[in-house]
Amino acid sequence: MIKNKTILRGLDHSQYEHPFDQKALSALQSTPGVDLVGKFITKNTIEKIYTVQYTGSNLKVTSENYSRIYKCLQYACQILDMPKVPDLYIEWGYSINAFTVGSENPIIVLNSGLIDLCDDEEIMFIIGHECGHIKSNHMLYHMMGQVLNFCIDKIPGGSLLCGPLRYALFYWDRMSEFTADRAGLLCCQNKYAALRAFMKMAGMPIKEFNNINYRTYIQQVTDFKRLDYDAMSKVIKFISIVESSHPWTVMRAAELFNWIEQPESIYNSLIKEK
Numbered sequence: 001m002i003k004n005k006t007i008l009r010g011l012d013h014s015q016y017e018h019p020f021d022q023k024a025l026s027a028l029q030s031t032p033g034v035d036l037v038g039k040f041i042t043k044n045t046i047e048k049i050y051t052v053q054y055t056g057s058n059l060k061v062t063s064e065n066y067s068r069i070y071k072c073l074q075y076a077c078q079i080l081d082m083p084k085v086p087d088l089y090i091e092w093g094y095s096i097n098a099f100t101v102g103s104e105n106p107i108i109v110l111n112s113g114l115i116d117l118c119d120d121e122e123i124m125f126i127i128g129h130e131c132g133h134i135k136s137n138h139m140l141y142h143m144m145g146q147v148l149n150f151c152i153d154k155i156p157g158g159s160l161l162c163g164p165l166r167y168a169l170f171y172w173d174r175m176s177e178f179t180a181d182r183a184g185l186l187c188c189q190n191k192y193a194a195l196r197a198f199m200k201m202a203g204m205p206i207k208e209f210n211n212i213n214y215r216t217y218i219q220q221v222t223d224f225k226r227l228d229y230d231a232m233s234k235v236i237k238f239i240s241i242v243e244s245s246h247p248w249t250v251m252r253a254a255e256l257f258n259w260i261e262q263p264e265s266i267y268n269s270l271i272k273e274k
Contacts (some may be wrong), residue, residue, distance in 0.1 A: 018178035058089040121193035132183020
């Protein structure tokens with residue numbers, strides 16, 4: 001059951017954007033070739049390919065069929081001050097996963113396992129995360145990364161020619177997840193729901209769902225943050241995620257809790273108003 005939330009009327013994405021996201025985006029926008037790839041996607045209507053793929057294969061969520069999930073989507077858009085509610089689909093898959101495709105008309109896709117394994121507040125966090133990508137205008141750059149990754153091996157010398165742009169896109173893509181996590185927290189307005197979602201994504205067995213120990217996970221997050229004081233650990237972290245589209249789950253939790261601990265964050269302002 002979703003409890004009443006504070007509606008953030010007039011919210012601008014700059015109010016919750018992670019500085020790593022902003023810095024990586026600035027570097028990406030100055031990388032040679034980024035405008036060319038953007039124009040290619042727009043000109044060749046690449047978005048329609050994704051639209052056909054996901055709308056033709058998966059279950060569309062509406063107020064008439066899966067009303068509980070649809071209400072979460074509507075509520076998340078209302079909280080983030082998003083006038084247009086994106087289409088939402090469910091596809092088969094038993095990991096806790098969700099993603100968004102498309103730029104002009106984004107589509108959010110949830111795995112069926114996510115619906116079964118997460119409670120309403122956790123689902124709200126994950127849907128809010130995806131809405132955050134849309135709110136922050138991430139989707140064109142996400143599509144660039146998808147298209148570049150698909151085409152790079154099919155172009156002679158593609159890896160060499162597109163290497164700097166691919167690296168910049170991959171790096172920004174990971175940093176954008178930190179911003180989207182903040183949007184998810186603004187939607188669920190419950191740090192423990194966000195924490196539970198991360199714990200389940202990290203591998204919590206179903207049999208342990210009724211035995212969640214926040215303290216030990218928070219300690220793991222704290223210990224992970226301390227590794228940054230070791231230069232070698234920084235290098236290992238970087239190498240391990242350089243080809244990944246998402247930062248590690250514990251890393252994401254650490255960054256989100258850093259934000260929660262900042263008195264000036266919009267999340268803390270929101271909590272004080274309650």
